Amino acid sequence: MSPDGASGETYAYLGPELTFTESALLTVPGAAEARRVPATSVNAALQLVLDGEVGAAMVPIENSVEGGVTATLDAIAVSEELRIIREVVVPVRFNLLARPGTRLEDVRVVATHSHAIAQCRGWVDEHLPDVEYLPSSSTAAAGVALTGPGPWPWDAAICAPVVGERYGLTVLAADIGDRSGAVTRFVLVSRPRPLPPRTGSDKTTIVVPLPDDHPGALMEILEQFATRGVNLSRIESRPTGAYLGDYFFSIDAEGHLEDARVADALAGLHRISPATRFLGSYPRADESVPSVARHHRDQAFEEAFRWVRSLARRTGDGDPPRR
Ligand SMILES: O=C(O)C(=O)Cc1ccccc1
Structure with a gap:
């Protein structure tokens, strides 16, 4: 096999590791062995495609609760040089994660991706009515920020369960999405090809x-x-x-x-x-x-x-x- 996986394809995705977008990308045959480049935004991931740095980028486009991901819809709408070549639908489950020792009543500021907060709004309003929400570039980015040395910009992050497992974060609440069975649709985008x-x-x-x-x-x-x-x-x-x-x-x-x-x-x-x-x-x-x-x-x-x-x-x- 080539260093970039069986197909030689290389990929960008909305990162860092352990975002829902990465889990969507890993369903693509060969992607687990391929070179994968995390990007800090949908636009940055698509730019890597346009610049020829990678062959294709996985980006979120739509979810069953919040609707279209406007950053993606707008970016692919304006570029002449982008084509969707595959779609992937991934179930999404959210945990509220914090540094060990943090209690739910200590949480003043929560960070996550805008589509994640939108899907957990009911739970947050009920259990953390006074909390401040800070948008972050992705769910996993909000979780990773809690693992470095302080001061920490927020007390808790809403992420995929796997982020807590990987970084040893405490689960303050599990499965806090307002709709069980929520799914997000992702698209793999490349430059025009057959x-x-x-x-x-x-x-x-x-x-x-x-x-x-x-x-x-x-x-x-x-x-x-x-x-x-x-x-x-x-x-x-x-x-x-x-x-x-x-x-x-x-x-x-x-x-x-x-x-x-x-x-x-x-x-x-x-x-x-x-x-x-x-x-x-x-x-x-x-x-x-x-x-x-x-x-x-x-x-x-x-x-x-x-x-x-x-x-x-x-x-x-x-x-x-x-x-
Ligand atoms: O932030 C992530 O993990 C993403 O991949 C974007 C996203 C956020 C919330 C639901 C689905 C995808």
């Missing part, structure tokens, strides 16, 4: 700027999917930042660019919003296979296009009878 092959259980991510030159544009965008039987699994609006009211839609659609119904929907979107961007087609983590009606299958599209092309050549046979 698409992962179609599996029949795929997703396609696109970014569609909302045209503001005519009414009904959002409905027209949605119609492109609906009329071709393409189901959406995520749609979020994000401000472009240019001016108030200027939005783009970040969309995950079921299917692969090689599915005729998806390609045809993208062509329709391009007519409505020419700056539509394709961010990748990749296998679905849940491996579920959509049921596709006969008239939305590749064969129906091929036959229909063949029929249209044939019309100009027709000499009369097959035309409706003349009255």
Whole structure:
């Protein structure tokens, strides 16, 4: 095996070690043996990809409680040079960790990633109503900061259970997430490369700027999917930042660019919003296979296009009878 794992791939991820993002990355075949570079932010991880320092970066994109990770949605929306090549869904469980000797009633300041506090808000409000929250670049970064010499910037950190085990931190409270069964979805992002092959259980991510030159544009965008039987699994609006009211839609659609119904929907979107961007087609983590009606299958599209092309050549046979 090469020093960078079987595939020779190298990876960046939202670090440090023991973040949820790292656990997502370690599910990728070969990643455990590969060179892995922790980054201090989503943007820094993606920049390592753009600079060619690593082949791909794992970043969080969405979770089942808090919704989209805006830093990721915005960063991949603006770059022409990034493609999603894989998705990973990881269950998330949170512990409240502190230095040995700290009691729950001593905790005045808690640090963690913004998506972690959002998923533990109910527990924190109930058990630590007066606590101050400090955002940190990741859950694990908040935990690691407690292990160095003081003074410590916070009394406790919300992290994955494994952080407490690795660093000998005390578990002040276990499993404090408000929703059992919470999951986070991560995406592996690389520079443009040949698409992962179609599996029949795929997703396609696109970014569609909302045209503001005519009414009904959002409905027209949605119609492109609906009329071709393409189901959406995520749609979020994000401000472009240019001016108030200027939005783009970040969309995950079921299917692969090689599915005729998806390609045809993208062509329709391009007519409505020419700056539509394709961010990748990749296998679905849940491996579920959509049921596709006969008239939305590749064969129906091929036959229909063949029929249209044939019309100009027709000499009369097959035309409706003349009255
Ligand atoms: O901070 C981490 O460990 C991350 O990987 C980001 C994150 C934070 C909270 C839930 C899921 C992912």
